[in-house]
Amino acid sequence: MRKSLRLLALLAVMALFAAACSSDDASDSADATEPAAAETTQAASDATEVMLTQSDCDNTYHVITHGDSGTFWSVVEVAVRDAAEATGCEVVYFGANNDAQAQSQAIEGAIADGSAGIAISLADPTGLEAAARAVVAAGIPLYTLNSGVNQYKDLGGVTHIGQTEVVAGNGAGERFNALGASHVLCARQEQSNVGLDERCQGLAETFNGQVTSEFIGLDATPDEQQATIAALLTADSSIDGVLGTGPNVPLRALDAASDAGRTLIIGGFDLSGDLISAIEAGDIAFTVDQQQYLQGYLPVILMHLQATNQNTAGGGLPILTGPGFVTPDNAAEVAALVDAGTR
Structure with a gap:
């Protein structure tokens, strides 16, 4: 299912690139309600995956969240796209629409693809623990964003980007x-x-x-x-x-x-x-x-710096993006x- 999603998303993005020759094109994503346990298969088909491809970098990074295509996560996706352009790297964004199984499958797929860095949200730590530990076991830097501030250290993550x-x-x-x-x-x-x-x-x-x-x-x-x-x-x-x-x-x-x-x-x-x-x-x-733009942008930049220059940030502590108040x-x-x- 994940490979089908990836192919469909990639074809859609390639079509947009051919039409506009720009990396600023909006990504295709699907709105869906949170599935019940019996509806996991359907929920996976409602997930969002976008391939954000640049040509100046040999590394591929993955940002795999529980997000949907709504108001909050659309900003995160814009930030991921901007970070892909800034680094010149290929970045795959996947939004699982609150389906931990679909998110875990995407993480496992990123490991199999030889990702240079994987950033995940941990809205459902229990459902994602096995997949998160598999990232670290594979020797791939793991970052958490948005949710996971209390779990990233135990899972072996480099740092967390979000708010407490x-x-x-x-x-x-x-x-x-x-x-x-x-x-x-x-x-x-x-x-x-x-x-x-x-x-x-x-x-x-x-x-x-x-x-x-x-x-x-x-x-x-x-x-x-x-x-x-x-x-x-x-x-x-x-x-x-x-x-x-x-x-x-x-x-x-x-x-x-x-x-x-x-x-x-x-x-x-x-x-x-x-x-x-x-x-x-x-x-x-x-x-x-909580400034979600930073939650999409910073993980890509940090993963790229670690992969290319052996830099790590946070010093074992989370990198806080909030809270602020409007x-x-x-x-x-x-x-x-x-x-x-x-x-």
């Missing part, structure tokens, strides 16, 4: 304290992503009031998200704040609050044009910015960069 999710959640909790909330719903858009659990954990550590953590549906099902949040608000009138653990959930919370006739303090994680607009308008209080005070400056696809 608990610390990011801590910062969100402090902001809800300052804004006067008393009961915050931590609304998660994925069930098996340990990073989202850690965001809610961090919120609970610093928030002075009550925290309720709930899975409210996938980003691919926005109506379900909105309806689930509205139902939770109706069932518990004490909820006066919502922290969405992604960039789309805060917007669904805003609509759900309107449906339920409630006024809420709403915060989020990550960036999108619509979210920034809502922050500028004062409808959403803040979002946590509020009404700085939303306008960030908005233009979001529109450009780099934030």
